[in-house]
Amino acid sequence: MGEIHLMKGNEALAEASIRAGLDAYFGYPITPQSEILEYFSRELPKKGIAFVQAESEVASINMVYGAAGCGKRVMTSTSSPGFSLMMEGVSYIACAELPCVLVNVQRGGPGLGTIQPSQGDYFQAVKGGGHGDYHMIVLAPNSVQEMADMPSIGFELAEKYRIPVLILADGALGQMMEKVEFKEYPKKNIEQNWATVGKPEKRDANVITSLFIESEVMEQVNIKLQKKYEQITEEVEDCELYHADDAEVFIVAYGISSRLAKKAVDLSREKGVRAGLIRPKILWPFPTKVIQKYATQAKGFISLEMSAGQMIEDVKLSLDGSVKSKHYGRMGGMIPAPEDILKEIESML
Amino acid sequence: MSKVIERDGVQYEVIWEKPKGLKEKQMHYCPGCAHSTLEKLIMEVIGEKGLTENTIGVSPVGCSVFAYDYMDIDMQQAAHGRAAAVATGISRVFPDKLVFTIQGDGDLAAIGTAETIHACNRGENIVIFFVNNAIYGMTGGQMAPTTLEGQITSSSPHGRDVKLAGHPIKISELVAQLPGTCFVTRVAVNTPQNVKKTKAAIEKAFNNALDKKGTSLVELVGNCPSGWKMTPVNSYIWWEKNMIPMYPLGVIKDVDNN
Ligand SMILES: Cc1ncc(C[n+]2csc(CCOP(=O)(O)OP(=O)(O)O)c2C)c(N)n1
Numbered sequence: 001m002g003e004i005h006l007m008k009g010n011e012a013l014a015e016a017s018i019r020a021g022l023d024a025y026f027g028y029p030i031t032p033q034s035e036i037l038e039y040f041s042r043e044l045p046k047k048g049i050a051f052v053q054a055e056s057e058v059a060s061i062n063m064v065y066g067a068a069g070c071g072k073r074v075m076t077s078t079s080s081p082g083f084s085l086m087m088e089g090v091s092y093i094a095c096a097e098l099p100c101v102l103v104n105v106q107r108g109g110p111g112l113g114t115i116q117p118s119q120g121d122y123f124q125a126v127k128g129g130g131h132g133d134y135h136m137i138v139l140a141p142n143s144v145q146e147m148a149d150m151p152s153i154g155f156e157l158a159e160k161y162r163i164p165v166l167i168l169a170d171g172a173l174g175q176m177m178e179k180v181e182f183k184e185y186p187k188k189n190i191e192q193n194w195a196t197v198g199k200p201e202k203r204d205a206n207v208i209t210s211l212f213i214e215s216e217v218m219e220q221v222n223i224k225l226q227k228k229y230e231q232i233t234e235e236v237e238d239c240e241l242y243h244a245d246d247a248e249v250f251i252v253a254y255g256i257s258s259r260l261a262k263k264a265v266d267l268s269r270e271k272g273v274r275a276g277l278i279r280p281k282i283l284w285p286f287p288t289k290v291i292q293k294y295a296t297q298a299k300g301f302i303s304l305e306m307s308a309g310q311m312i313e314d315v316k317l318s319l320d321g322s323v324k325s326k327h328y329g330r331m332g333g334m335i336p337a338p339e340d341i342l343k344e345i346e347s348m349l
Numbered sequence: 350m351s352k353v354i355e356r357d358g359v360q361y362e363v364i365w366e367k368p369k370g371l372k373e374k375q376m377h378y379c380p381g382c383a384h385s386t387l388e389k390l391i392m393e394v395i396g397e398k399g400l401t402e403n404t405i406g407v408s409p410v411g412c413s414v415f416a417y418d419y420m421d422i423d424m425q426q427a428a429h430g431r432a433a434a435v436a437t438g439i440s441r442v443f444p445d446k447l448v449f450t451i452q453g454d455g456d457l458a459a460i461g462t463a464e465t466i467h468a469c470n471r472g473e474n475i476v477i478f479f480v481n482n483a484i485y486g487m488t489g490g491q492m493a494p495t496t497l498e499g500q501i502t503s504s505s506p507h508g509r510d511v512k513l514a515g516h517p518i519k520i521s522e523l524v525a526q527l528p529g530t531c532f533v534t535r536v537a538v539n540t541p542q543n544v545k546k547t548k549a550a551i552e553k554a555f556n557n558a559l560d561k562k563g564t565s566l567v568e569l570v571g572n573c574p575s576g577w578k579m580t581p582v583n584s585y586i587w588w589e590k591n592m593i594p595m596y597p598l599g600v601i602k603d604v605d606n607n
């Protein structure tokens with residue numbers, strides 16, 4: 001068994017990243033993720049690991065580009081407005097196929113919004129956000145323990161597929177304290193012969209670029225990326241199921257709202273209503289097959305999100321009209337109450 | 350004794366050879382453009398100093414975006430303006446490598462001003478080559494922050510009006526103020542003498558990086574015959590008559606001589 005600590009989600013994520021073999025971190029302060037930056041500022045220099053508080057999120061993500069292009073384990077973290085600033089860089093990183101782990105501890109938007117937790121950046125995370133046809137693998141922790149587990153999972157996936165991996169957390173997960181156990185994390189074992197490390201005489205120069213000016217070539221680059229995304233869609237899926245076996249109403253929820261959903265499922269079970277939860281731990285690729293499997297027994301699906309309803313689109317696409325579905329949620333940093341979720345469950349019967 | 354080669358029975362004295370570090374690819378630069386001279390000189394120095402294996406370059410968005418097609422070293426292509434941030438990322442994980450950027454005036458002095466100033470202010474151990482041709486060459490000759498007062502460009506058709514567009518920005522003087530920079534100099538490649546001085550500046554800047562002295566910025570006052578809508582020869586005249594008086598050549602800061 002590993003060591004057990006009581007920690008904030010943000011700090012657990014930072015500590016676990018160091019244990020997962022982090023080589024460099026670049027970031028810029030923003031609530032509610034600043035503890036990640038602060039933790040690294042304290043710990044990384046002691047260990048001889050690169051740390052820069054950048055002049056902006058634009059600079060952070062481009063520092064990530066440079067260091068990830070050298071084949072290192074690199075991370076940045078931010079919250080919603082900062083993640084918007086990173087979009088150009090993420091698009092470049094996706095096209096240049098650079099492995100890295102990005103963290104968005106979401107807060108309420110749009111605009112400067114609120115520092116309270118939100119899940120309003122789902123579209124930006126799973127549908128692109130930056131320009132062009134690209135994806136990130138998107139991980140969605142729902143506890144301080146998972147804030148600690150996901151950096152290592154993220155680096156492994158990022159290196160295996162040469163893709164940016166986003167940990168999509170929220171202000172509640174970042175700020176709350178829970179018990180966390182640090183495990184032994186696997187070390188990098190994939191050869192990165194594409195990285196810019198200095199060109200030995202006997203090999204061709206390595207180039208990290210996203211520029212392919214001839215349309216024929218750029219189309220091939222896109223086809224290659226899309227094939228990779230298809231492969232990931234086949235191979236990568238992670239869901240937690242709660243009372244799913246006999247459920248007739250399903251809540252689909254990720255991150256902090258999945259914990260409220262669990263509570264609502266318990267409340268409905270007490271009243272004899274067979275509710276269940278499907279919690280995607282990975283949002284892209286979306287667990288379409290899991291949704292489809294349970295659609296055959298369900299009367300309805302509720303997508304519970306702290307947003308105006310974004311993941312509901314993927315739920316509906318997965319259901320393809322076979323079962324009714326709707327969104328329920330609060331916005332602006334407000335948190336849905338389990339009692340209100342229960343009412344929504346009952347309305348589906 | 351200079352090298353002599355024989356071709357078809359005729360003896361030639363070698364006065365310049367293509368540096369070994371250049372790939373077998375024809376450069377896309379317009380005839381007379383300063384960009385190509387700079388890249389050849391950089392590769393000459395890297396080759397002569399045996400630094401190929403120890404160097405990582407960063408190309409910008411601008412006419413030198415394809416520098417990696419010519420320079421036979423590991424390179425990264427950065428988003429518009431972000432080369433100094435990308436170079437920071439590289440240099441921080443490879444503190445013993447030689448890391449340099451090549452950037453135009455739009456890239457470095459407009460969209461990338463923040464990244465440039467802050468990399469210099471942190472004293473990142475990198476070399477920044479700043480090709481100032483007073484215009485956005487790649488996008489067809491629009492006004493740049495360094496465009497001269499009254500200069501006609503495709504987006505200042507009546508000449509740069511400093512009341513509307515501000516004055517030409519002097520980046521080298523700006524970054525020379527910062528303690529993080531160890532060497533800031535302005536060079537040109539319009540004459541053989543100036544080419545020699547440029548090569549010496551490149552050597553000096555690379556030595557600074559190898560000695561971990563901080564940021565070196567070498568501003569190449571350049572030309573852009575296409576963007577300026579001039580023949581190469583006329584662009585050389587304009588270069589000397591207008592560009593160099595506005596951006597005077599010479600060392601602006603050198604910590605070794607302070
Ligand atoms: C974000 C972004 N904005 C604008 C552009 C378009 N763009 C490409 S090159 C360039 C200007 C290049 O000028 P400069 O940096 O002076 O380089 P030069 O070609 O003159 O060497 C611009 C505006 C871009 N590629 N990306």
Ligand code: SF4
Nearest residue numbers: 379382412486573574
């Ligand atoms: S457009 Fe200007 S800067 Fe670009 S290659 Fe041609 S002359 Fe050089």
Ligand SMILES: [Mg+2]
Nearest residue numbers: 453454484486
């Ligand atoms: Mg220019």
